[in-house]
Amino acid sequence: MKTKTKSxxxxxxxxxxxxxxxxxxxxxxxTMREIxxxxxxxxxxxxxxFDSKDAIVLAFYEHAACELEPLLEDALAGxxxxxxxxxxxxxxxxxYFEPNRALLGALSGHTDPAHPLSPFSAxxxxxxERDMKFFERALEDSRVRISPDLxxxxxxxxxxxxxxxxxxxxxxxxxxxKRTHALVDQSVGIVVGLIKLSGFPLxxxxxxxxxxxxxxxxxxx
Amino acid sequence: MKTKTKSxxxxxxxxxxxxxxxxxxxxxxxTMREIxxxxxxxxxxxxxxFDSKDAIVLAFYEHAACELEPLLEDALAGxxxxxxxxxxxxxxxxxYFEPNRALLGALSGHTDPAHPLSPFSAxxxxxxERDMKFFERALEDSRVRISPDLxxxxxxxxxxxxxxxxxxxxxxxxxxxKRTHALVDQSVGIVVGLIKLSGFPLxxxxxxxxxxxxxxxxxxx
DNA sequence: CTCGATTTTTGAACGCATTCAACTTTCTCT
DNA sequence: AGAGAAAGTTGAATGCGTTCAAAAATCGAG
Numbered sequence: 001m002k003t004k005t006k007s008x009x010x011x012x013x014x015x016x017x018x019x020x021x022x023x024x025x026x027x028x029x030x031t032m033r034e035i036x037x038x039x040x041x042x043x044x045x046x047x048x049x050f051d052s053k054d055a056i057v058l059a060f061y062e063h064a065a066c067e068l069e070p071l072l073e074d075a076l077a078g079x080x081x082x083x084x085x086x087x088x089x090x091x092x093x094x095x096y097f098e099p100n101r102a103l104l105g106a107l108s109g110h111t112d113p114a115h116p117l118s119p120f121s122a123x124x125x126x127x128x129e130r131d132m133k134f135f136e137r138a139l140e141d142s143r144v145r146i147s148p149d150l151x152x153x154x155x156x157x158x159x160x161x162x163x164x165x166x167x168x169x170x171x172x173x174x175x176x177x178k179r180t181h182a183l184v185d186q187s188v189g190i191v192v193g194l195i196k197l198s199g200f201p202l203x204x205x206x207x208x209x210x211x212x213x214x215x216x217x218x219x220x221x
Numbered sequence: 222m223k224t225k226t227k228s229x230x231x232x233x234x235x236x237x238x239x240x241x242x243x244x245x246x247x248x249x250x251x252t253m254r255e256i257x258x259x260x261x262x263x264x265x266x267x268x269x270x271f272d273s274k275d276a277i278v279l280a281f282y283e284h285a286a287c288e289l290e291p292l293l294e295d296a297l298a299g300x301x302x303x304x305x306x307x308x309x310x311x312x313x314x315x316x317y318f319e320p321n322r323a324l325l326g327a328l329s330g331h332t333d334p335a336h337p338l339s340p341f342s343a344x345x346x347x348x349x350e351r352d353m354k355f356f357e358r359a360l361e362d363s364r365v366r367i368s369p370d371l372x373x374x375x376x377x378x379x380x381x382x383x384x385x386x387x388x389x390x391x392x393x394x395x396x397x398x399k400r401t402h403a404l405v406d407q408s409v410g411i412v413v414g415l416i417k418l419s420g421f422p423l424x425x426x427x428x429x430x431x432x433x434x435x436x437x438x439x440x441x442x
Numbered sequence: 443c444t445c446g447a448t449t450t451t452t453g454a455a456c457g458c459a460t461t462c463a464a465c466t467t468t469c470t471c472t
Numbered sequence: 473a474g475a476g477a478a479a480g481t482t483g484a485a486t487g488c489g490t491t492c493a494a495a496a497a498t499c500g501a502g
Contacts (some may be wrong), residue, residue: 042452185436213407263482
């Protein structure tokens, strides 16, 4: 498997040259020519390995998702309550992406689910689903009782909640992104509070309607 | 004021040539050269009147917001209950933008609030605030009692809710966007239900936390 | 070892949004 | 009416992402 290795090595060289440039000069002003140059290959080579400039960011994100997995495991293992678990998952992610925070902005622009690089696209399904699994587990192993009809949709809701937080974080210009951290602090409590509340009889009709709504939204999207 | 008029006329000619092309061939594949050509001016002229290709779409949106205002007035006038009012506002907007639905996708990509064309930018503040006013009025004149602490934030929440729906609608590939219409149908009821519910004593602590949270988010953003 | 097939690499196009310096028209003030 | 300023117009040039045809390197089978 020497070919595979060598090819892989080139790919990685391009990828890290790109990330380094993105970090140093920003996504927009880094050019593909420079990226290729930095990796010691011709411009076209970058396109042999990556479909587009954006796709390089996605590759970075995929790699990150892999590296994150064990860290997320630890986060779940180290926290007991549902609130602590969700908080831990979020903290790990934000901390991990901190050095490349702005870079994620290059991905967040793709709101069209048909676009390959959208967080909702078929191409990114695997990352997305693996990520949701962690929320699923955070819910499962916690002592909070989830009504059965909610169990199917709640991981997805939490994942969307997370995406919203990350989006806010990417463009948070406050010092050290303290607004995002305040937002996380406050919102996790509310979210968990609502989850607990969702079992109350008074809210049952609302809950039912929310569930069918979410099924409408997710259905065959 | 002949200059003003003539200049305005050229601007409008470029704008309508652009919209017509966008509708016929899609935003991406319509080129600035063609737009200018269609309006009978040189390429550079388009840039004299508009900062960018995207900015043309924003100009269209601004124009639309003006045209929409009386229609929204009528919508409010014709509906009594809060639910009917919100529903009416949404229906008017979706119906109005129907012919150019896909075009709005060109705006939705700008998630960075610092970008001039973002729905959250300083440049679009006026449109945004005028739009929120309608939700404010839908709330004011309705018989639903809103607790005072919510009054400041609720119009904004409803506006965000609307933006979410529109985003979903833009990329809704179901026939006649029936999924979006189902989503509107179901969600308006839930949203109004939650608003009504928000007055219940049981939910008071959650409500308070939500309000302070939203103040954190909006604060000086 | 050799020769065709496959993978990888190259750098020069290509198409497009955007910029710009020069040119022309229109306005303004006396 | 005329001169200087401002507004409007031009189309070629720039820079960038991306494509592509052709060259080079590598591989796999006989």
